Amino acid sequence: MTGRPDRREVWLPLLVLLSLSLPVLLVWRASELELTLSMLSALCG
Amino acid sequence: MTRMAEPAADGHRWPSGLWFPILAGGLIMGMALGVRHVQGLFLLPVSMDRGWSRDTFALAMAVQNLTWGIAQPFAGMVADRFGSSKVIIAGLLLYAIGLLGMMQATTVPLFVMSAGICIGIAQAGTTFGVVYGAINRLMPPQRRSWALGLASAIGGLGQFALVPMTQNLIGTWGWMNALLILAVVMPFLLLLVFPLRDRATTAQPVGESVSPMPMSAAIAEAFSHRGFWLLNIGFLACGFQLTFAATYLPSYLTDNGMSASDGVTALALIALMNVIGSYLFGFWGGRMSRKHLLAAIYLARSIAIALFITVPLSTPSVFVFSVVLGFLFLGPVPLTNGLTAQIFGVRYIATLFGFLFFSHQLGSFFGVWAGGYVFEATGSYQAGWIISILLGVLAAIVHLPINDRPIIRGPLTVAAP
Numbered sequence: 527m528t529g530r531p532d533r534r535e536v537w538l539p540l541l542v543l544l545s546l547s548l549p550v551l552l553v554w555r556a557s558e559l560e561l562t563l564s565m566l567s568a569l570c571g
Numbered sequence: 572m573t574r575m576a577e578p579a580a581d582g583h584r585w586p587s588g589l590w591f592p593i594l595a596g597g598l599i600m601g602m603a604l605g606v607r608h609v610q611g612l613f614l615l616p617v618s619m620d621r622g623w624s625r626d627t628f629a630l631a632m633a634v635q636n637l638t639w640g641i642a643q644p645f646a647g648m649v650a651d652r653f654g655s656s657k658v659i660i661a662g663l664l665l666y667a668i669g670l671l672g673m674m675q676a677t678t679v680p681l682f683v684m685s686a687g688i689c690i691g692i693a694q695a696g697t698t699f700g701v702v703y704g705a706i707n708r709l710m711p712p713q714r715r716s717w718a719l720g721l722a723s724a725i726g727g728l729g730q731f732a733l734v735p736m737t738q739n740l741i742g743t744w745g746w747m748n749a750l751l752i753l754a755v756v757m758p759f760l761l762l763l764v765f766p767l768r769d770r771a772t773t774a775q776p777v778g779e780s781v782s783p784m785p786m787s788a789a790i791a792e793a794f795s796h797r798g799f800w801l802l803n804i805g806f807l808a809c810g811f812q813l814t815f816a817a818t819y820l821p822s823y824l825t826d827n828g829m830s831a832s833d834g835v836t837a838l839a840l841i842a843l844m845n846v847i848g849s850y851l852f853g854f855w856g857g858r859m860s861r862k863h864l865l866a867a868i869y870l871a872r873s874i875a876i877a878l879f880i881t882v883p884l885s886t887p888s889v890f891v892f893s894v895v896l897g898f899l900f901l902g903p904v905p906l907t908n909g910l911t912a913q914i915f916g917v918r919y920i921a922t923l924f925g926f927l928f929f930s931h932q933l934g935s936f937f938g939v940w941a942g943g944y945v946f947e948a949t950g951s952y953q954a955g956w957i958i959s960i961l962l963g964v965l966a967a968i969v970h971l972p973i974n975d976r977p978i979i980r981g982p983l984t985v986a987a988p
Binding site for chain 2: 529530531533536540543544546547550551553554566
């Protein structure tokens with residue numbers, strides 16, 4: 527971890543993040559109307 | 572004054588351990604932003620059990636947003652003065668207290684105090700400004716932007732995952748126990764604070780100026796820099812665009828004949844793509860001009876919104892828009908933070924970003940307010956979308972003339988080899 531991140535350091539976290547995101551996406555998809563209420567607290571900072 | 576950490580220029584002092592602050596910062600932000608994000612799920616059960624109107628809950632959330640914005644510069648000042656980890660510890664404990672207060676509050680003032688003010692202040696201590704401050708100071712300059720992007724992406728994943736988890740908790744255990752469980756989790760995150768302690772070292776980052784100036788002088792310097800004002804304008808527009816879209820997209824879709832399921836999928840796609848976009852924009856910020864990336868994001872958002880409201884609404888158009896919006900969603904946060912650090916250095920980054928974040932929250936407030944106002948006045952959200960487009964174009968334009976060269980503060984600058 528000295529200079530700029532190398533190729534492996536760039537792609538590995540992205541792949542891990544994606545692999546963790548997909549199951550969550552499926553759970554989201556299974557939920558319905560109640561989830562829209564979560565938007566009342568607004569997504570962003 | 573406490574000597575703040577500056578990482579060794581060559582990063583050899585603590586090599587592989589640099590992953591830990593990124594992971595710790597991301598997880599803390601994921602929990603802090605995630606718990607905030609799911610508060611809408613408590614709207615119905617809390618309102619029904621307490622016999623309050625939905626306005627009461629909305630009032631508490633509005634107060635929370637504003638409190639977060641107002642508290643952020645002060646949280647940043649304390650972090651820059653005494654170290655980020657102390658502020659994060661206080662923020663996590665305050666978060667737990669606020670959640671317990673939400674659970675116990677039986678009157679409106681108590682609910683607003685706990686859900687609005689207490690959690691608002693807690694968010695200022697546990698999210699972008701303070702956590703980014705620590706990561707900025709702990710990372711070698713060549714890796715800062717990438718690290719900020721990765722921490723943001725982990726935070727975005729936490730936000731994304733906490734929604735179905737909390738929904739499940741409420742469904743299984745009831746809303747009060749769900750709040751209790753979330754409150755109990757917060758102190759466990761204290762363990763993650765250790766890697767975020769700003770470390771004192773005699774080494775200075777190569778090519779960066781060392782800021783011997785007091786905080787007040789650093790703030791005055793920033794406000795006398797035209798670029799700082801332009802960043803504020805851009806971030807205000809960012810807050811408006813995001814909050815307007817996030818808050819009113821589901822209503823816009825159902826008003827135009829789309830199903831609730833489409834709305835839910837749209838939100839999920841935004842959340843998923845936000846994870847990817849935050850990471851990639853952080854990474855690109857270390858290789859390309861941050862101000863140009865920011866201008867591109869704001870312009871792309873405006874184009875996406877313009878196409879979205881022009882093209883006939885359909886399931887594919889909604890999903891494509893959600894993917895694009897999600898990809899561009901929180902990319903400006905690590906880029907704006909990185910650009911501020913690039914110009915002014917990392918010594919007072921939490922303070923300066925705190926001021927920028929106040930502008931963002933001001934924009935968020937107007938985004939929510941304007942959406943409701945234009946809908947009442949015109950019966951549609953069209954005017955709100957058009958304001959979003961115009962603000963995006965304005966934000967893109969104002970980033971171009973920013974002088975992003977680091978401020979050189981005389982002889983204390985460490986020259987690059």
